[in-house]
Amino acid sequence: MEAKLKKELGTSILKPTGHSGGGCISEGRSYDTDTGRVFVKINHKSEAKLMFDGEMASLEAIMKTETVKVPKPVKVIKLDTGGCVFVMEHLDMKGLSRHSTKLGEQLADLHLHNKRVLEKLNKEQQTVGKGAGQSGVAAVEKFGFDVTTCCGYLPQENEWQSDWVAFYSQQKLQHQLNMVEKSHGDREARELWAKLQLKIPQFFTDVEIVPALLHGDLWGGNVAECADGPVIFDPASFYGHSEFELGIASIFGGFNSSFYSAYHEKIPKAPGFAKRNQLYQLFHYLNHWNHFGGGYRGSSVRIMKDLLK
Numbered sequence: 382m383e384a385k386l387k388k389e390l391g392t393s394i395l396k397p398t399g400h401s402g403g404g405c406i407s408e409g410r411s412y413d414t415d416t417g418r419v420f421v422k423i424n425h426k427s428e429a430k431l432m433f434d435g436e437m438a439s440l441e442a443i444m445k446t447e448t449v450k451v452p453k454p455v456k457v458i459k460l461d462t463g464g465c466v467f468v469m470e471h472l473d474m475k476g477l478s479r480h481s482t483k484l485g486e487q488l489a490d491l492h493l494h495n496k497r498v499l500e501k502l503n504k505e506q507q508t509v510g511k512g513a514g515q516s517g518v519a520a521v522e523k524f525g526f527d528v529t530t531c532c533g534y535l536p537q538e539n540e541w542q543s544d545w546v547a548f549y550s551q552q553k554l555q556h557q558l559n560m561v562e563k564s565h566g567d568r569e570a571r572e573l574w575a576k577l578q579l580k581i582p583q584f585f586t587d588v589e590i591v592p593a594l595l596h597g598d599l600w601g602g603n604v605a606e607c608a609d610g611p612v613i614f615d616p617a618s619f620y621g622h623s624e625f626e627l628g629i630a631s632i633f634g635g636f637n638s639s640f641y642s643a644y645h646e647k648i649p650k651a652p653g654f655a656k657r658n659q660l661y662q663l664f665h666y667l668n669h670w671n672h673f674g675g676g677y678r679g680s681s682v683r684i685m686k687d688l689l690k
């Protein structure tokens with residue numbers, strides 16, 4: 382692997398730094414190269430290229446907004462032995478604490494970025510669509526993403542769709558429930574979902590939803606801080622409802638009240654937020670059920686029952 386890395390990066394030095402950082406999905410280590418320190422994620426699964434291409438596109442999209450720091454992506458490299466590596470800028474990170482407020486502000490700015498580009502285009506009376514914004518970031522009017530992104534290692538259905546409720550019901554929830562059905566054939570989940578899907582539009586009465594670029598998997602394990610401010614990494618981006626982003630954080634925690642205050646100062650909670658938060662948690666419970674098995678069945682079923690009350 383290291384010979385291939387050296388060749389692909391065009392570096393004469395490739396010295397392991399001893400820093401390693403494996404998550405649940407991939408193995409990670411850092412190297413010093415001619416042009417600086419890089420962090421390399423290694424995954425030997427056949428789906429690794431799809432997963433890393435999605436992560437690279439997500440990091441590029443977030444980086445272009447200039448709102449919140451992410452590691453600068455460098456390259457996805459296919460290994461001759463199968464699998465893939467993803468090279469990105471190495472960042473010296475530690476747990477989020479001092480910069481929580483800043484992360485709240487910057488995450489809200491990320492979510493508001495597309496709205497601001499659209500407003501600017503509207504103001505200038507240009508054709509609104511996928512025209513170029515000032516910073517070269519496209520203004521987006523639909524929900525989805527240009528490439529497949531993986532939340533964990535499971536690919537998400539990111540085909541563009543103009544209606545958020547349809548996008549979330551079909552491409553996020555139905556997609557997960559199809560996987561549950563295939564692996565577990567769970568009758569109770571199937572029956573609850575048959576009722577719940579009819580009720581979903583009610584959770585969105587009078588809510589205006591402008592497509593927002595999302596990190597897509599923002600749990601406490603995917604945020605940190607560097608000396609100069611917060612950083613988010615390991616994204617599974619798509620354009621969606623900003624409230625979706627807070628779903629997984631409210632399951633696993635890791636964000637303090639100053640983060641939430643700063644965020645909601647810029648994006649106040651809309652009426653019905655709490656119920657939709659549960660609806661957005663449901664995606665993650667199902668996604669965890671599909672990744673890690675029956676341990677997450679109980680939470681998935683419980684939340685569907687709650688939503689049907």
Ligand SMILES: Nc1ncnc2c1ncn2[C@@H]1O[C@H](COP(=O)(O)OP(=O)(O)OP(=O)(O)O)[C@@H](O)[C@H]1O
Pocket residue numbers: 401402403404405406407408409420452469470471472473474533602603614615
């Ligand atoms: N750019 C980076 N520079 C330095 N260390 C990093 C960098 N990116 C990630 N790490 C370290 O590696 C760990 C795992 O990274 P990451 O979450 O991207 O991996 P993963 O296998 O996709 O994990 P999971 O899906 O379980 O969250 C991080 O918690 C962090 O400690």
